[in-house]
Amino acid sequence: MPRGQKNKHHAKEECHQTGGETQDLQDAQAPAAEEKSCSLPSSPHLGVATCTRSASNLQSTSKVRQRGLSTTEPLSVSLRRSRKGAKSKIKRKQSSSQALPSTVKRPKKSLIGAVRQVMSYMMHMHKMKRPILKADMLKVITEIHREQFSEILKRASFKLEVIFGIDLKEVDSVKHSYTLVSKMNLPNNGIVTRGRGFPKTGLLMNLLGVIFLKGNRATEETIWEFLNKMKIYNGKKHFIFGEPRKLITQDLVKLKYLEYQQVPNSNPESYEFLWGPRSHAETSKMKVLEFLAKINHIPLSAFMSRYDEALKDEEERAGVAAIVSDTTTDTS
Structure with a gap:
């Protein structure tokens, strides 16, 4: 296959792969549509940007190669210049990658899973007619989420109200005990x-x-x-x-x-x-x-x-x- 066609083929493969990763991100983030308060990055924009950069890099590399082949300089000189160009590109990439953490904010770890776990626990205890304890809720979520418990509890109680029409009420402020109260008196809770x-x-x-x-x-x-x-x-x-x-x-x-x-x-x-x-x-x-x-x-x-x-x-x-x-x- 000619070199130019190889480059185009490679660019298409990279774009296709990036598109697949974008779809995976969209699928993974789909539940976030349920929570307006949860702000996640727009995965389609990330996918397009990555794909565009890959194609442009390949195109510029192709042009450099074409210029190198068309010159009348000796092959050894052309190779030395190519190595220098490659080194400078590597340095630029390293410097840009080092600067990335300070300029780009990484998205916070999603709380959706933790909210669902807390909701599931509360619904189970509500069905069993047993008190809901903060100490037990902390056990059903991962350690990394425990410092954000107040936000998780807030989101879980809001979802319970929206979906099931039940309010979370604190029964004991010392023991941090809660109960779920239906907005209406339908039978069987x-x-x-x-x-x-x-x-x-x-x-x-x-x-x-x-x-x-x-x-x-x-x-x-x-x-x-x-x-x-x-x-x-x-x-x-x-x-x-x-x-x-x-x-x-x-x-x-x-x-x-x-x-x-x-x-x-x-x-x-x-x-x-x-x-x-x-x-x-x-x-x-x-x-x-x-x-x-x-x-x-x-x-x-x-x-x-x-x-x-x-x-x-x-x-x-x-x-x-x-x-x-x-x-x-x-x-x-």
């Missing part, structure tokens, strides 16, 4: 079906939010559009929420957290979801708005169209609670 699956409270809170934002009733089509964005599909079993259609049209309806009814005068027939009586009793429109604002990292003012309604609902609830309290006092 939110699992719905005893001994099966994971808590469904987080999904329910999201559904209540969609219904409220849509004017206190949401069509079935709207609900499935929302669920599809969460990678939850009709007729496809989800690894956390099980069979979603049964869950939202039967289980949560039977438990009176949702109402599922035909839209009046709809032709062809269509159905809609409303809050059930237990949702009205166990949470409020304001709490649902606060939940949506927190998990989406936006202020409550972003829901201004519904904030006034939620505020009015809070005032009505406070009035009812005051009446009940006065009635109870008079009776006693």
Whole structure:
């Protein structure tokens, strides 16, 4: 194979290899998309830069060789100059590689694995109805991550709230003992079906939010559009929420957290979801708005169209609670 074609072929191989490494980086970093607070380097940019440098270096080397062959200097002189050029290139590479650590910040070791381990431990203890201890959480993560425990605990508790709708509460500040408290009183700690699956409270809170934002009733089509964005599909079993259609049209309806009814005068027939009586009793429109604002990292003012309604609902609830309290006092 001619030398020029060899160089081009070699450059293509290096670019292809770099592209493979870039894809590996993307695959390895894919879970980081779940955590907005986790800042990782952009692997595609690294891949392109590496590939471009490899190709340009090969191209410049090829040009040097061509100039060396076309000169009329004796071969010994040409070889000496080539050696000097090679040495100078090596020195430049060494100096640049030595300067790299001081000018380029290396990414911090990902905490994703440690967060998952802590979450798994907390969920196990929650299911067993046993206290969650800081000392035990420190044992499930590697020693290198223990100095970042407060950040790991913060991320794990946020994920538990977003996914499962449960809050981490400190029970004993001396022993550093915690417990998980569901935002609503779904049976079996939110699992719905005893001994099966994971808590469904987080999904329910999201559904209540969609219904409220849509004017206190949401069509079935709207609900499935929302669920599809969460990678939850009709007729496809989800690894956390099980069979979603049964869950939202039967289980949560039977438990009176949702109402599922035909839209009046709809032709062809269509159905809609409303809050059930237990949702009205166990949470409020304001709490649902606060939940949506927190998990989406936006202020409550972003829901201004519904904030006034939620505020009015809070005032009505406070009035009812005051009446009940006065009635109870008079009776006693």
